[in-house]
Amino acid sequence: MSGVMTFLTRRRGGRGWHWTDIVSWLWLLGGVVIMFGPAVWLVGSSFKTPAQLAEFPPTIMPYVSQHARVEGYDKPLTLYRVKLPDGSTKVLAEVRRIGIVAQMVDPQAPNDIVKVNIADRQPVREIGFATENYTEPFVHFDFLRYLRNSVFVTAMATLITLLTNSMAAFALSKYKFRGRDLTMLVIVGTLMVPLSVILVPLYSVVGAVGLLDSLWGVILPTVATPTGVFLLRQYMLTIPDELLDAARMDNASEWQIYWRIVLPLAAPALAVLAIFSVVWRWNDFLWPLVVLSRKELYTLQVGLNTYAGQLNVQWHYILAMTVVTMIPVVLVFVFLQRYITSGIAGTGLK
Amino acid sequence: MGRITLTNIDRAYGKMKILHGINLDVGDGEMLVLVGPSGCGKSTLLRLIAGLDRPTDGKVEIDGVDVTNVSAAQRGLAMVFQSYALYPHMSVRQNLAFGLENIRMPKAEIDARITEATRMLEIAPYLDRRPGQLSGGQKQRVAIGRAVVRNPTAFLLDEPLSNLDAELRITMRAELAGLHRRLATTMVYVTHDQIEAMTLADRIVVMRSGRIEQVGRPLDLYNAPANLFVAGFIGAPRMNLLPVKVRSASGAEVRVEGPGGLSASIAADGVALKPGDDATLGIRPHDIQLSNGGKGSVEARVTLAEALGPETVVHATIAGDSKLIAVLKQQGVESQGPPINLALPPERMHLFDAAGLRVAPR
Numbered sequence: 150m151s152g153v154m155t156f157l158t159r160r161r162g163g164r165g166w167h168w169t170d171i172v173s174w175l176w177l178l179g180g181v182v183i184m185f186g187p188a189v190w191l192v193g194s195s196f197k198t199p200a201q202l203a204e205f206p207p208t209i210m211p212y213v214s215q216h217a218r219v220e221g222y223d224k225p226l227t228l229y230r231v232k233l234p235d236g237s238t239k240v241l242a243e244v245r246r247i248g249i250v251a252q253m254v255d256p257q258a259p260n261d262i263v264k265v266n267i268a269d270r271q272p273v274r275e276i277g278f279a280t281e282n283y284t285e286p287f288v289h290f291d292f293l294r295y296l297r298n299s300v301f302v303t304a305m306a307t308l309i310t311l312l313t314n315s316m317a318a319f320a321l322s323k324y325k326f327r328g329r330d331l332t333m334l335v336i337v338g339t340l341m342v343p344l345s346v347i348l349v350p351l352y353s354v355v356g357a358v359g360l361l362d363s364l365w366g367v368i369l370p371t372v373a374t375p376t377g378v379f380l381l382r383q384y385m386l387t388i389p390d391e392l393l394d395a396a397r398m399d400n401a402s403e404w405q406i407y408w409r410i411v412l413p414l415a416a417p418a419l420a421v422l423a424i425f426s427v428v429w430r431w432n433d434f435l436w437p438l439v440v441l442s443r444k445e446l447y448t449l450q451v452g453l454n455t456y457a458g459q460l461n462v463q464w465h466y467i468l469a470m471t472v473v474t475m476i477p478v479v480l481v482f483v484f485l486q487r488y489i490t491s492g493i494a495g496t497g498l499k
Numbered sequence: 500m501g502r503i504t505l506t507n508i509d510r511a512y513g514k515m516k517i518l519h520g521i522n523l524d525v526g527d528g529e530m531l532v533l534v535g536p537s538g539c540g541k542s543t544l545l546r547l548i549a550g551l552d553r554p555t556d557g558k559v560e561i562d563g564v565d566v567t568n569v570s571a572a573q574r575g576l577a578m579v580f581q582s583y584a585l586y587p588h589m590s591v592r593q594n595l596a597f598g599l600e601n602i603r604m605p606k607a608e609i610d611a612r613i614t615e616a617t618r619m620l621e622i623a624p625y626l627d628r629r630p631g632q633l634s635g636g637q638k639q640r641v642a643i644g645r646a647v648v649r650n651p652t653a654f655l656l657d658e659p660l661s662n663l664d665a666e667l668r669i670t671m672r673a674e675l676a677g678l679h680r681r682l683a684t685t686m687v688y689v690t691h692d693q694i695e696a697m698t699l700a701d702r703i704v705v706m707r708s709g710r711i712e713q714v715g716r717p718l719d720l721y722n723a724p725a726n727l728f729v730a731g732f733i734g735a736p737r738m739n740l741l742p743v744k745v746r747s748a749s750g751a752e753v754r755v756e757g758p759g760g761l762s763a764s765i766a767a768d769g770v771a772l773k774p775g776d777d778a779t780l781g782i783r784p785h786d787i788q789l790s791n792g793g794k795g796s797v798e799a800r801v802t803l804a805e806a807l808g809p810e811t812v813v814h815a816t817i818a819g820d821s822k823l824i825a826v827l828k829q830q831g832v833e834s835q836g837p838p839i840n841l842a843l844p845p846e847r848m849h850l851f852d853a854a855g856l857r858v859a860p861r
Binding site: 389391392394395396397398399400401402405409410413414416 | 546550551570571572576577578580581582584586587588597598601602645649
């Protein structure tokens with residue numbers, strides 16, 4: 150704990166607050182709020198009941214109203230903190246409400262009905278979690294099936310992406326052939342073509358090869374990424390050619406050079422690409438939505454969309470399932486982030 | 500067996516010609532050192548022998564078999580690289596085993612070879628470390644070990660000592676010489692350091708801009724350099740080269756005159772020379788002595804005297820502009836002191852004609 154405090158109050162030069170300390174503090178604090186705020190709000194709201202979600206102004210934390218069993222009434226009654234005409238406050242239970250007047254009863258004296266203006270009362274609430282937002286979808290919504298589809302698509306697409314992109318990068322970085330730079334340029338040039346432009350032709354291609362309404366139809370068109378090829382090629386350029394020559398002298402075939410020398414040495418770049426690929430494929434929405442039409446093939450993102458109906462949106466389920474959907478991506482970042490930094494820093498081998 | 504024969508090797512990158520008609524014969528068990536300034540094509544030549552590069556024209560033979568179009572792996576050679584090129588993600592043991600696993604050698608045999616090599620090179624304690632955890636000298640040993648376990652027909656070494664510090668370089672040089680004696684395998688060794696060449700080589704090949712200038716045993720190159728380039732390249736400090744004029748020439752003796760009243764009769768076959776021809780006189784710094792003046796000596800002004808203890812390296816000028824370096828046995832020569840007399844013994848002089856070629860004694 151003291152370590153955290155030392156870290157947080159660390160200052161420029163050590164003694165005294167310099168104005169740059171304050172500015173950087175505020176700057177970083179602002180960053181934390183902007184980056185982290187929506188996530189906190191999302192998680193908080195995912196535990197709210199539909200009624201509370203509709204409330205204005207919204208709260209960060211979820212609250213639930215308190216109920217009490219009162220003698221003479223079958224159902225539990227909602228508790229309110231009421232300001233009585235004599236100025237005192239008391240906790241009363243609502244029996245029924247007629248217009249702006251509520252009929253209320255003291256749980257200790259259940260026989261006396263008190264009429265209260267609804268402006269004079271506040272519901273008694275405590276922080277509480279509407280866990281049914283999470284449990285319900287597991288029963289009614291086919292969460293596990295969607296999860297399985299998503300995991301399959303993400304894992305397969307990432308594996309194939311890593312394999313094909315690293316092969317392309319290997320050829321483009323370690324072999325000299327006519328048109329190499331042009332090929333690279335064309336590959337990188339495809340970065341400028343957004344999915345929405347090629348959506349329709351891609352759809353007909355996928356339809357023509359009979360992959361519509363199949364998970365492979367989601368996986369295969371996405372595996373060749375220009376970003377991946379570029380990233381891996383730049384990294385592989387830093388692997389000294391002498392290592393490859395040494396391997397050639399050691400009787401290694403070109404495949405062995407790729408598989409046993411270049412691939413292990415490109416691990417940091419592969420990790421970065423794996424992270425990107427997992428995040429891309431996991432969060433993919435438009436393309437799976439276009440390709441998949443049978444419900445049992447839906448990925449999580451497409452499945453979530455079924456909560457957003459034409460007439461009403463079940464926000465409490467959407468929010469809860471969004472949190473669940475986020476977890477794998479967050480875990481990927483937590484465990485692989487050191488590769489991101491090392492990949493970006495581009496630590497070459499010395 | 501490990502006889503390597505190169506015939507008329509050319510190598511060009513586009514229009515740039517790197518090697519011009521190289522002919523070379525490396526004998527079995529020989530330590531051949533390719534030496535030359537950087538960019539002279541010696542590393543390219545080594546890569547051609549290794550099979551990592553192909554000649555534009557010409558033929559490479561190993562033990563009489565034409566291997567010009569055989570891949571590097573099939574040639575049965577092993578190479579030690581300047582940067583060691585150890586696989587950074589493998590332990591020392593895996594580095595040594597990699598080449599053997601690739602030819603599907605039985606595990607027991609691999610282990611036996613690694614044990615043998617580690618014993619010879621004293622790298623057993625590091626077998627499970629990664630190259631990143633080794634010092635320069637240790638990496639060098641592992642790189643050599645990786646070549647040794649292959650049991651190759653010949654070793655190719657590309658400036659293997661250039662990344663080591665001076666002291667380690669001397670130790671490793673001696674070890675390499677010992678290794679060559681023990682293994683008696685052909686070695687082709689590339690370096691730009693002429694001291695390495697002199698100490699290690701059975702024969703030296705001096706190269707310049709893609710051509711072989713001279714091939715010979717180290718002392719032959721030192722004592723009888725074929726041309727001005729070899730004369731300047733072999734020996735440290737480099738040979739003094741003074742412009743001279745031929746005064747008279749016969750089949751047995753050439754009389755020359757040079758700057759500062761220098762005059763000498765050199766035993767050389769001067770049939771091709773005429774009086775008045777330009778020539779170059781060469782004399783090694785170690786052959787120059789201090790004298791009391793008189794015949795065969797020149798007066799020199801000392802610009803810098805480096806007292807090393809056993810010898811004094813004197814930088815001097817004669818006749819105002821010709822520079823001369825002498826390594827004298829005496830101490831006590833002072834910089835900027837009074838002029839001194841230096842004797843240049845004629846029997847130690849080398850004579851080169853206007854084209855820069857040696858004029859040898861008959």
